[in-house]
Amino acid sequence: xxxxxxxxxxxxxxxxxxxxxxxxxxxxxxxxxxxxxxxxxxxxxxxxxxxxxxxxxxxxxxxxxxxxxxxxxxxxxxxxxxxxxxxxxxxxxxxx
Numbered sequence: 001x002x003x004x005x006x007x008x009x010x011x012x013x014x015x016x017x018x019x020x021x022x023x024x025x026x027x028x029x030x031x032x033x034x035x036x037x038x039x040x041x042x043x044x045x046x047x048x049x050x051x052x053x054x055x056x057x058x059x060x061x062x063x064x065x066x067x068x069x070x071x072x073x074x075x076x077x078x079x080x081x082x083x084x085x086x087x088x089x090x091x092x093x094x095x096x
Contacts, residue, residue: 018089026096033093037086044079047072 014036021029055061055069 026093030090030093033086033089037083040079040082044076047076047079
């Protein structure tokens with residue numbers, strides 16, 4: 001716990017598929033991105049539900065609860081970023 005943390009390398013199958021996407025029909029890539037988009041929408045919804053149920057009154061949270069909330073907020077932001085990427089990817093893929 002006392003050692004500094006380091007960012008992890010992104011290892012996502014979907015990025016490898018997109019990078020090598022010229023090997024398959026575009027419709028395969030679109031279907032996979034749409035599937036991932038639905039997964040990220042579901043995760044975001046669950047995270048936001050947890051936020052609404054447990055973290056509305058941030059001023060009343062204990063130290064431990066505030067730390068957990070910070071982790072939840074990171075998860076929410078991550079899902080929002082993935083959804084933005086999916087939108088952008090679909091826009092580009094549908095234009096190919």
